[in-house]
Amino acid sequence: MRRLPWRSALAAVAAALAAAWVIGPVSLPGEQPIRFVRPEPATPAGAAAAKPPKLSRYASPIRYAYVPACEDGSGPCANWILVTTRGERGWLPGADAAGSLALSQDGTRAAYLRGDETYAVADLMTGTLKPLPVRQKGGSVGEIFGAQAPLFSLDGRHLLIQRDHLDKNDEIVLERPVIVDIDSGTAHRLPATDRVVGWSDAGLLTVTSERTDSLPGHITSAKFTVYSPRGKAVRTFTLPGNLTYGTVPSPSGRTLASLVRELTPDSIADLGVTLTDTSSGRPVRTVVPRLPAGWRIGEILRWDGDDALVVKSRGPLDETTYHVLDLATGGLRRLGIDMAEVADLPLQPADLGVVVASVRQ
Incomplete structure (x- = not known):
């Protein structure tokens, strides 16, 4: 089991909360107002609580999901928002905006921890939900404190789940990873x-x-x-x-990608992405991204095939956007996921407030 320090992160969040205010929904320039696929009907005062809404079915894969920044703490504002490759938006009932969310790379499945402390996988094309035989007792401390988010396999058939808890000294402990076969429900626990x-x-x-x-x-x-x-x-x-x-494996497993950074007197300079051969341990080459002046790659999210990377980029004013980096040319294709409203969230920084799924055009 792995223990992680978290008190410094907690102090930073507390400071942010003390200085924060709640804002309403924000639309980016040229972006249409949010239209939900199946909005939650209003419940009259004094009426019995409505049944949990059913999952929506989507006609196209999910491009990305994000945590909304809005004042209302119910309905869509309490859950992750899904955006399809066609721009259709909907919210995922049961996927708490304060919790972790995973999306399969083809954008057809979502995995999350439910309120009853069980994990579930939603088929977003059919609107069906499958509970998994893994329980997170006491809930997760969350990624912001070092917890591991669920991870879909490349084909979307398996899910990595790594539970966490606080020990007697209130230190975060990551438990042994578990691989779950989503269709059969069988689970296999790995060594620490x-x-x-x-x-x-x-x-x-x-x-x-x-x-x-x-x-x-x-x-x-x-x-x-x-x-x-x-x-x-x-x-x-x-x-x-x-x-x-900071390394990310290619689909073939033959290469690792990692950011190359150099500490300067004024800042940290990004020198590109190094590709390392896993069989020899030697760097194969370094790819220098063709980014505009003042921009840099902040994080490698994953590979897109064996010849491209999905990356998160930061601008000179700490803006956040997402690109697909072509490893042959260094060219970048913008994904159009510019989440200004996520960056304004006091407790969910932009680093954690967006999950990218299908990036195919």
Whole structure:
């Protein structure tokens, strides 16, 4: 089990809350007002509480989901908002805006922790919901404090779930990862690990840091293990310890992508994205993104095939947007996910308030 420090993060959130105010919904320039697929009907005062609304069915895949910034704490404002590739919007009942949400890469499924402390997967094309045999007792502390969000496999058939809890010293403990077969409901628990890295076609990649004296220039090594969806270790390899964090595996599993940064007297300079061969541990090449002046890549979210990355970019005024980075040319295609309203949320920074799914045109 892995313990994470969280008191400093809690202090930062408390400070933000003390200085924050609640604002109404915001539309971006040129963006149409939000139109919900199935808005919640109003409940007259004194009337019995309405039954939980059913899931909506969507005619096209989900492009992204976000946490709304609005004053009302019910209906859509209490849940994640889904936006399809055609611009259709709807909200996901039961997916608490304060909790984690996962979307399959094809934009057809969503996974989240429900109020009854069980995980569920929603089929967004059919409007059906499937409970999973994994319970999160006491609820999750949330990603902002270091919890691991659920992760769909590349084909959307399996889900990684890593539960968390607070120990007697109020430190966050990440429990052993669990891989769930969504259709059959079977679950396989993995050995303890430092970090879940992500999915490849071969299975789930995890990493554990170990002290070493066999790698010149490094005091730690990163031991990577690939687990099949049935929880069996199918491959291990060891790389320098500086690749323990911030790396993302390609679908083939043959390459890791990581940001290259350099500390300067005034700031942190982004030098591009380094691709590392997992079989040799050697850098293959560095890709320099063709970003406008003042912009930089803030995070690699995932791969899109074996020749492109989905990245989150930041502007000179700390604006946030999303691109697909072509690894052959360094060119970027903007995804049109400019979430100004998410950035205004006092307790849900833009880093955590958006989940990207289908990026295909």
